[in-house]
Structure formats: C-alpha cells, structure tokens
Amino acid sequence: MTTARFTETEYEGPLLEVTDLKTSFHTDVGVVRAVDGVSLTLERGKTLGIVGESGSGKTVLSRSIMNLLPRFGLEREGSVKFEGKEIIELPPRQMRNFWGAQMSMIFQDPMTSLNPVMKIGKQITESIRQHLDVTREYSSDLAVSLMESVRIPEPKVRLGEYPHQLSGGMRQRVCIAVALAAGPKLLFADEPTTALDVTVQAQVLDVIAKEQSERFMAMILVTHDLGVVAGRTEEILVMYAGRVVEQAPTSVLFTDMKMPYTEALLASIPKLDEHSHTRLATIPGRPPDLSHPPPGCKFAPRCRYVQDRCLEEEPPLQAGDASGHQYRCWFPVGTPAGQEALARNERDGRVPAAATAAAAAGGA
Amino acid sequence: MAGTGTAHLRDTDKALLRVEDLVVEFAVGHLSDKVHAVSGVSIDMLPGETLGLVGESGCGKSTTGRAVMQLPPPVSGTVRFDGTELTKLTGEALRRMRPRLQMIFQDPISSLNPRRRVRDIVREGLDIWQMGDKPDRDAKVDEVLTAVGMDPASGDRHPHEFSGGQCQRISIARAVVTDPKLIICDEPVSALDVSVQAQILNLLEDMKRRYGLTMVFIAHDLAVVKNVSDRVLVMYLGKMCEVASPDDLYEHPSHPYTGALLAAIPVPDPAVRPDEERVLGGEVPSPIHPPTGCRFRTRCPKAQERCAAEEPILRAVGPNHYVACHYPLEPGEQIDFARVGIGATIDLSQDGDGTAH
Numbered sequence: 001m002t003t004a005r006f007t008e009t010e011y012e013g014p015l016l017e018v019t020d021l022k023t024s025f026h027t028d029v030g031v032v033r034a035v036d037g038v039s040l041t042l043e044r045g046k047t048l049g050i051v052g053e054s055g056s057g058k059t060v061l062s063r064s065i066m067n068l069l070p071r072f073g074l075e076r077e078g079s080v081k082f083e084g085k086e087i088i089e090l091p092p093r094q095m096r097n098f099w100g101a102q103m104s105m106i107f108q109d110p111m112t113s114l115n116p117v118m119k120i121g122k123q124i125t126e127s128i129r130q131h132l133d134v135t136r137e138y139s140s141d142l143a144v145s146l147m148e149s150v151r152i153p154e155p156k157v158r159l160g161e162y163p164h165q166l167s168g169g170m171r172q173r174v175c176i177a178v179a180l181a182a183g184p185k186l187l188f189a190d191e192p193t194t195a196l197d198v199t200v201q202a203q204v205l206d207v208i209a210k211e212q213s214e215r216f217m218a219m220i221l222v223t224h225d226l227g228v229v230a231g232r233t234e235e236i237l238v239m240y241a242g243r244v245v246e247q248a249p250t251s252v253l254f255t256d257m258k259m260p261y262t263e264a265l266l267a268s269i270p271k272l273d274e275h276s277h278t279r280l281a282t283i284p285g286r287p288p289d290l291s292h293p294p295p296g297c298k299f300a301p302r303c304r305y306v307q308d309r310c311l312e313e314e315p316p317l318q319a320g321d322a323s324g325h326q327y328r329c330w331f332p333v334g335t336p337a338g339q340e341a342l343a344r345n346e347r348d349g350r351v352p353a354a355a356t357a358a359a360a361a362g363g364a
Numbered sequence: 365m366a367g368t369g370t371a372h373l374r375d376t377d378k379a380l381l382r383v384e385d386l387v388v389e390f391a392v393g394h395l396s397d398k399v400h401a402v403s404g405v406s407i408d409m410l411p412g413e414t415l416g417l418v419g420e421s422g423c424g425k426s427t428t429g430r431a432v433m434q435l436p437p438p439v440s441g442t443v444r445f446d447g448t449e450l451t452k453l454t455g456e457a458l459r460r461m462r463p464r465l466q467m468i469f470q471d472p473i474s475s476l477n478p479r480r481r482v483r484d485i486v487r488e489g490l491d492i493w494q495m496g497d498k499p500d501r502d503a504k505v506d507e508v509l510t511a512v513g514m515d516p517a518s519g520d521r522h523p524h525e526f527s528g529g530q531c532q533r534i535s536i537a538r539a540v541v542t543d544p545k546l547i548i549c550d551e552p553v554s555a556l557d558v559s560v561q562a563q564i565l566n567l568l569e570d571m572k573r574r575y576g577l578t579m580v581f582i583a584h585d586l587a588v589v590k591n592v593s594d595r596v597l598v599m600y601l602g603k604m605c606e607v608a609s610p611d612d613l614y615e616h617p618s619h620p621y622t623g624a625l626l627a628a629i630p631v632p633d634p635a636v637r638p639d640e641e642r643v644l645g646g647e648v649p650s651p652i653h654p655p656t657g658c659r660f661r662t663r664c665p666k667a668q669e670r671c672a673a674e675e676p677i678l679r680a681v682g683p684n685h686y687v688a689c690h691y692p693l694e695p696g697e698q699i700d701f702a703r704v705g706i707g708a709t710i711d712l713s714q715d716g717d718g719t720a721h
Contacts, residue, residue: 202643227632230630250634268558
C-alpha cells in the first residue's frame with residue numbers, strides 16, 4: 001500500500017502527547033467541563049482504547065485532540081503535541097494540513113458521515129488530491145487499491161456509486177478508506193462499529209486492525225464496550241465525568257482492575273457463559289451533569305464501595321503495582337481497603353445514593 | 365440452514381401466539397420483483413414465555429415481529445393470538461386488538477413524540493380506549509411510571525429532557541399501560557450503552573413478572589438474547605435456522621450460522637485475541653433474488669451441492685432443539701471459516717442492509 005507521508009520527521013519521541021487537556025463549553029446552564037485534565041501518551045503503531053459511558057467525555061476528548069469541536073463557547077487548555085509539535089493553538093487553516101494526512105477519524109454512524117450526494121470515488125480521492133500532488137488518474141487508482149484493501153468487492157464499480165447504494169458495513173469500509181486515503185499516522189475510531197451487526201462488527205474491526213499493522217499506524221479506539229477493546233488494544237483508558245479514572249495496559253486492566261467503575265462496566269456486559277435469566281449487574285443512576293458535578297469522587301453516587309471520604313475529597317490519580325497502571329480511587333477493588341469498604345457497606349446496609357434515588361422513584 | 369417447517373411448534377392449545385408459515389413480501393421496482401422479507405416462519409409462544417429472534421440485519425426478524433402485529437399484514441400464513449385469527453381481522457375489529465399487543469422500538473428518542481409531555485405520551489392509550497375514569501387513568505400513569513423507575517413528577521417534562529435509557533423506560537411504560545398480553549421488543553437495547561442496557565434488560569424482566577407479559581425479543585446480539593429468552597429462534601434471510609432453549613443453543617449450536625454468530629461476539633478478555641479466521645465472511649445476499657435451496661449456502665463453510673438443490677426442513681436434533689440444515693454441526697465441531705459457501709457471488713448487494721436498523 002502507498003504510505004503517503006509529507007515529511008519523514010526525525011522526531012524520536014511519542015507520536016502523540018496530551019498533557020492536562022481541559023475542554024469546556026460555555027452554555028446557558030453553566031460551564032460544562034467535558035474533558036477535565038486528561039493526559040495520555042501514544043507511541044507509533046500502538047492502539048489505545050478509550051472506554052466510558054455516554055457523557056463520559058470520550059468523544060469530546062478525541063475531537064478535542066483533533067481540534068474538530070465547534071468553536072462557539074469552546075475553551076481548550078493544556079497541551080497536545082503531535083510528533084513533538086504543539087498543535088493546540090493552531091488555527092483551522094493550519095490544522096487542515098493535519099486532518100486526513102497526519103491524523104484522521106472514523107465516525108460512529110456511516111450513514112451520516114458520508115456525503116449523500118457525492119460519489120464514493122470522489123469522497124476517497126478528495127483527501128488524496130488535497131494532500132498529495134498527484135494526477136487525477138493516479139488518485140483514482142489509489143482509491144481503487146484502498147477499497148480493495150478494506151475488502152470492498154468490485155471497487156471500480158463502487159467508485160461511481162453513491163453511499164445509499166451500499167449496506168452499512170460497506171459504508172463503514174468506505175469511511176475507513178476515506179480516513180486512510182492520505183496515509184495518516186494516527187487514526188481515531190470513534191465507536192466505529194456501534195451501528196453495525198456483530199458479524200459485520202468483527203469484519204470491520206479486522207479490516208481496521210489489518211490496515212493498522214500494515215501501515216504501522218497508531219490508533220485510538222473509542223467505545224463503550226469493554227468487549228471490543230479487550231483483544232484489540234495495548235492500553236486502555238477508562239473515562240468518567242471527563243476524567244481518566246483508570247489507565248493500564250490492557251492485560252493489567254482486566255486482571256487487576258482497581259477502579260470500581262471499571263469493575264461495574266465489565267460486570268454489566270451480558271456473558272455467554274451465564275445461564276439465561278441471570279440478573280445483570282447494573283450501575284445505578286447516570287453519569288453526573290458535567291455543568292454541576294458532585295464534590296469528591298465523581299463516581300461516588302453510583303459506587304458500591306462508597307465511603308464518607310469519597311463524597312468529600314476527590315481521589316488523585318495514583319500509580320498501581322504494574323507499570324503504567326493508574327487509578328483514581330480511595331478504596332480500590334481487590335485491596336484490603338476496598339474489601340473493608342465493601343464489607344462495611346454491606347454490614348451497614350449502605351447503598352450508593354443513585355440506587356436510593358432510583359428506589360425512591362420506585363424503580364427496579 | 366435457512367429453512368421452513370413446523371416441527372418445533374408445540375402440540376398444545378395453551379399457546380398465546382401461534383404463527384404458521386408466515387410470508388411477508390414487498391413489491392419493489394419491476395412488477396415481477398419482490399423482496400422476500402419473511403418466507404415461511406412459524407413460531408408459537410406459551411403465556412409468560414420470552415422468544416428471542418436473532419439474526420443479522422435483513423434477516424426478517426423485525427418484519428416477523430411487525431407481521432404479528434399486522435403492520436403490515438402478512439401475504440400468507442396464519443397468526444393466531446389468544447384464540448383470534450389476526451390475519452382475518454380488518455378495520456375496527458383489528459384496532460380493538462391493539463391494546464393487547466404492544467411494541468417497543470429500537471430508538472427510544474425518535475419513537476416518542478417530542479412535542480408532548482411524557483405523561484401524555486404514556487396516557488394516550490388509556491384515553492383512546494377510555495379505560496377507567498380520569499382519576500383512575502392518572503393513577504395508572506403514575507403507577508407505570510413508578511414501575512419503570514421514573515419519578516411520576518417528571519411526567520410533565522418532554523422527551524428531549526431525558527437520556528436514551530430513560531426514554532426507553534418511558535417507551536416501556538407506554539407499552540405496558542394498556543395491560544397488553546404480548547409485547548414485541550424490536551432491538552430495545554441496541555442503541556444503549558452497556559451499563560444502561562443492563563438496567564433496561566433487568567427492567568424488562570421485572571415488567572414481565574409484574575404484568576404477566578409474554579414477550580418477543582428481537583436483537584442481533586446473541587449474548588443479550590440469551591439473557592432474556594426462554595426460547596431462541598435464529599433467522600437468516602427470511603428463513604428459520606435453529607430453534608432451541610438458550611442454554612442449549614449456546615452450548616451446542618447446530619446450525620453453522622448460529623456457530624458463526626456466536627464466534628463473532630467480542631469477548632471481554634484480553635487473553636482471547638480476536639481471530640480473523642473465526643469471522644463469517646461476506647454479507648447477506650439480496651432478498652429479491654434469494655439463493656435457491658438453503659439461503660445460507662452462499663456463506664456457509666459446510667455447504668454441499670445438496671444445499672443448492674434442496675431446502676432444509678426444520679427437524680429435531682435434541683429435546684426442544686430443532687435445526688434446518690442438511691449438515692448440522694456435531695457437538696464440539698469447529699467451523700472452518702476459511703471455506704466459503706457454494707454459489708457465492710460477489711454481488712454484495714445494496715439490498716442486504718448490513719446495519720442495525
């Protein structure tokens with residue numbers, strides 16, 4: 001495959017370095033702190049998973065890194081370094097050189113992220129022609145080979161078709177081809193398979209993984225499903241209320257999770273090896289309103305480990321036993337403090353505030 | 365796979381719903397062309413049972429659910445609900461049946477009228493059917509809102525003020541308010557986060573118990589279907605593949621398609637690396653010109669000549685376990701996904717819609 005690069009940089013450091021990124025929106029109801037002090041580092045060719053519920057800030061984080069957010073009422077602070085170059089202050093005119101060519105994004109909904117009145121070939125060649133100095137013929141050959149590599153059958157025929165003529169899985173492949181056209185070094189995949197069937201999901205994730213390893217491209221895979229990231233990432237970042245609440249290499253996260261939120265997320269996935277009608281573990285309530293977040297730990301109102309301290313004092317991000325493992329909890333899962341907190345709550349009949357609220361509403 | 369037959373229907377007159385040989389077709393393009401959406405599906409449901417309908421998009425699972433509701437009525441076949449033949453009913457007589465059959469849709473936000481208050485949305489069925497007097501209806505609305513875990517005081521707000529999960533709770537309240545016997549849930553959790561999905565699945569189980577519901581649960585996620593169902597029907601391109609109890613189906617999938625669906629589920633365990641060899645290739649063929657014989661043969665790793673010539677009929681392979689396949693999987697048999705089916709064309713048609721809609 002063609003790997004189009006503008007300049008081969010000499011930069012040896014990590015591909016992407018985000019330090020204390022804050023993104024907030026000024027709205028009528030107050031300032032919504034959608035991303036509140038997130039730091040992350042991504043090496044070339046690696047995959048980072050970002051996991052969290054709707055409203056946890058995972059999509060805003062990825063768009064904020066790419067500078068794709070609407071400017072009205074937006075405030076961004078912190079540092080985003082791409083190949084050592086600070087890009088947070090870059091105006092859109094200069095960001096255009098990054099979009100598509102250095103970093104690109106696959107969106108959740110393949111129905112709405114393609115232009116319905118533009119032929120598929122044009123949508124793929126658009127970014128090739130924008131970024132690379134090539135002829136029309138060359139760019140269309142490139143588009144055909146891109147479509148072949150994302151396993152779209154009969155690519156030459158498809159070039160002249162419109163998005164509505166393709167199925168959802170095929171449209172998502174077109175989106176992948178569009179995103180890869182100018183050979184980016186970093187790919188954001190924002191819930192790329194949420195709108196697809198399980199079988200198609202597996203096919204699409206495989207195509208992305210194949211392209212990623214062939215191009216030695218880094219990827220940030222954003223999803224709400226821990227099942228999707230488990231086998232496909234090197235590192236996972238769990239987000240809640242705009243913060244990183246746990247970060248660890250994937251194998252560490254699944255074997256030695258410390259954050260009750262991660263544990264609860266994993267427990268709420270229906271498992272195939274459980275009998276039918278097994279009652280699912282749920283997380284009561286919903287993520288907090290980010291314009292008025294609760295004091296203390298943001299997850300405390302929904303947490304079954306909750307203690308008084310959690311409601312008053314927000315835990316800092318602290319290092320775990322394994323290298324690269326960080327979490328934000330006073331009473332971590334699997335530690336004596338956590339066990340004690342759980343046992344105390346059970347003894348005293350203490351339940352998370354959100355569960356009581358649901359019960360007060362007469363809920364399930 | 366993908367066959368017809370009625371071997372799985374139980375010999376009982378207690379069934380709340382008995383659908384036989386359901387056929388739904390839609391006219392398209394040329395007068396002679398038809399979308400064969402559902403071609404010979406039979407189901408039966410005992411009171412209090414949950415039937416899971418699983419399959420990829422375009423397999424006819426939603427159409428089956430809607431044909432039971434007579435939305436639209438099927439081209440042929442019978443739908444016997446609680447002693448009444450629904451396909452024979454028209455106009456007012458059919459409308460009279462509606463409060464006893466309710467639906468819950470995939471997208472909770474777009475299935476609620478954005479201009480109406482939640483209380484009015486839930487109450488509408490009661491008003492239309494004049495169930496009880498005014499205070500009774502108010503009390504009933506409060507009761508169901510409470511039952512689905514909503515604060516009745518929030519009933520004066522509009523749907524956009526609620527999250528997707530809460531809107532789905534409102535949809536459930538709207539569905540149960542007329543005391544239906546049968547609820548058809550069409551992908552009720554596909555649009556929700558995993559954490560909210562678990563809440564809604566638990567809620568549906570509670571509602572089923574509390575209001576004595578019988579439920580058809582349509583989804584493409586096998587793990588979700590396993591959790592809620594008493595019986596699962598796997599569908600492919602308008603045909604039935606396999607019928608079994610969920611535990612049985614997941615332990616010993618007989619149909620190659622069921623095996624493929626199971627293999628595609630992502631496992632939340634980093635030790636299990638997703639293996640490309642375990643993914644079913646290709647897409648659902650066009651339902652306008654479905655393959656002859658077994659409709660799955662074009663993607664089936666086990667397909668033989670016979671599959672193109674002869675349509676498999678549902679037959680028993682175990683107690684309460686039926687499969688429509690000439691060459692079902694043996695227990696423990698691994699599927700060789702590298703092998704593609706026979707008569708496979710590269711016609712990745714625009715008609716086979718691979719989305720979750």
